[in-house]
Amino acid sequence: MLPAIFTVALAFVGVSFGAPASLSKRLPGRVVQASTTAVIDPVGVYIRATWAKDGSLIAGYAATDGTQHVLRTARSTDGGLTWAHQGEVYRADKTTHDIDNAFPLQIPGGRILYAYRNHDRPNGSQYTYYRITISYSDDNGATFKYLSTVAQRAASGVNGLWEPFLRVANDGSLQCYYSGENAANDQDGYMRQSLDGGKTWSSPITVSGAGVTSRDGMIGVAKIDNKGNLMAVFENTESGFFSIDYVRSHDDGKSWGERGRLYTAANGGQAIAPQITNVAGTLVASFMTDESIGDTGADGGQMKVITSTDGGKSWGSSVVTGNVASHWPGLFTRDSTHFLALYSKNGLGAVSQVYELEN
Numbered sequence: 342m343l344p345a346i347f348t349v350a351l352a353f354v355g356v357s358f359g360a361p362a363s364l365s366k367r368l369p370g371r372v373v374q375a376s377t378t379a380v381i382d383p384v385g386v387y388i389r390a391t392w393a394k395d396g397s398l399i400a401g402y403a404a405t406d407g408t409q410h411v412l413r414t415a416r417s418t419d420g421g422l423t424w425a426h427q428g429e430v431y432r433a434d435k436t437t438h439d440i441d442n443a444f445p446l447q448i449p450g451g452r453i454l455y456a457y458r459n460h461d462r463p464n465g466s467q468y469t470y471y472r473i474t475i476s477y478s479d480d481n482g483a484t485f486k487y488l489s490t491v492a493q494r495a496a497s498g499v500n501g502l503w504e505p506f507l508r509v510a511n512d513g514s515l516q517c518y519y520s521g522e523n524a525a526n527d528q529d530g531y532m533r534q535s536l537d538g539g540k541t542w543s544s545p546i547t548v549s550g551a552g553v554t555s556r557d558g559m560i561g562v563a564k565i566d567n568k569g570n571l572m573a574v575f576e577n578t579e580s581g582f583f584s585i586d587y588v589r590s591h592d593d594g595k596s597w598g599e600r601g602r603l604y605t606a607a608n609g610g611q612a613i614a615p616q617i618t619n620v621a622g623t624l625v626a627s628f629m630t631d632e633s634i635g636d637t638g639a640d641g642g643q644m645k646v647i648t649s650t651d652g653g654k655s656w657g658s659s660v661v662t663g664n665v666a667s668h669w670p671g672l673f674t675r676d677s678t679h680f681l682a683l684y685s686k687n688g689l690g691a692v693s694q695v696y697e698l699e700n
Contacts, residue, residue, distance in 0.1 A: 371623070371648050372660040375679060376695035378686070381415045381424040385691025388683040389444045390421070390673040394451030398673075399482040400424060400683070401443035401455055402691050410435045412443050412457055414482045421673075421681045421693045430455050430476050430485040436465045445482065446507040448515060453478040454539050455485055456505035456517060470495055471502040473519050475539050491517045491533055491542050499525045504559050510593045511569060515539050518548060518573070520558040528556045530575055532594060548573055548597045549588050555579035557586070561616035561672075562594070563624060565652045569593035572653050574603055574615040574626055583611040583639060585628050587653065603656070604647065606632035611639040614669055621677035623698055624649040627662065627670050629684075634665055644670040644684050648698070662696060 381388060385402040393399050398417040403410060412430040417423060433440055439460040447453050459474040473491040478484060492502050499522050506518040515535040522528045529550030533542040550557040555577045562573045571590040576583050585604040588597045603626060606612040610632030617626045626649075631642035644663025647656045663670055666687035673681040675695065682694045 371657065371699045372625075372646060372662070373697040373699055374662075374694070375697040376422055378689065379417075379421060379423055379693050380689055381683075381691040381693055382413065382426065383690035385413065385415075386685040387441055387443060387669045387671075388685065388691045388693070389671045390681060390683060390693075391445040391453060392447045393453065393481040394447065395481055397481065398675075398681075399427070399445055399447075399453060400691070400693070401430070401445035401457075403441045403443055403457075404691075405435065406432070408434055408436065410438065410440045412440055412455070414445065414455075414478075415691075416482065417693075420675055420679070421695055424693070428483045428485070430457070431459070431474075437461065437463050439468070442504045444505050444507050446509070448509055448538060449513060450538075451479075451481075452538065453482050454488065454507060454515075455482075456491065456507050458503055458505070459490075460501070468496045468501065471500070473502050473505045473517065475517075477539070489535075489540055489542065492519060492521070492531070492545065499523075506560050506562060508562055508594075510534075511567070512593070516562075516594050517542065518560045518562060520560065520575075521545075523550075526556065526578070527554050528558050530557050530560045530573070534594075546596070549575055549577075549586070549600065553577075553579055553600075556583075559614045559616075561618075561626075563617040563619045565589075565619070565624070570652070572617060572624065573597065574617045576613045576615060576628075580605075582606075583613045585612050585615045585626070589653075604628060604659075606630045606639075608632050609636065610642075613639040616670065616672045618672040618674045618680060620674050620680050620698055622650070624653050625672060625680055625698075626656070627672050627682070629663070629667060629670055633661075640668055641666050641687070643667060644682060646672075646682070646696075662694065 388402040461470040476485040530548035531545040645659040662682040670684040
């Protein structure tokens, strides 16, 4: 079952974006390539996507423009096959600020929220203040204004805030997940809730990392069903190397537990930067890894996905959805049989590619 927000959006769109058969290339397992690679922005990184109220797709991502970091949006009217530059969310001088980790989300009513890290580093390297910020757009992502700060704190040792992830709960509340450092070797996952569309935020609950010394990070969350069962995935170092773990919630994100291992890279490699989405009942989890290409480091390795048709109890073999020199992948459920692989690729920039789940 698709998450409710996707079901509404797909009903609004009312069309299928399946690619011509000539573009299809069968890959191992259930995942089938259904489009060529589409460039979103030649200098874009860390891409995430959402619906707009007119049925188009809005991609959020970071870029560099001269001496400035910029958070941008791009728009697709054909389901991610092509993209056009749309607007900007925020820009700042990169010698004094660090802005990145874009995450756009359309909420009920059509407003688009855009979460991102928003840090001060006056000398160009040393951080002095950390924030997770929310901006909003009421014109389908063309222009944005500041809305709120989800979490913030002054820098003190290693205590950064990173990688926001937004979702709407079944009761209509908004949840923002993010990572918070405790020390160089320890980071936890947190969630704060908003009951007013992101204007104000609750105190945090711990999603992962309590009682564990590990760099838990890059949280992604997906519905398992429409009964409040969720799965969150995240990278971790509890075994001394990066692998992918998960936790579950049975109350729509209010509490979390049942920590377990989702994926361990083969051949002494590492797996990092996971995300997860639900495609009409099939869970699709992504990550990047160097397990098949030698000890090059996971960042710049391959984007791979694995799928589960039993609520995450078991997973199939991995399938490559982004070739070597891919970075910081994301996922987006486009319709009941297709998802977008979103990543940055050396020589291309921010890209998307459509994949189909076989029947």
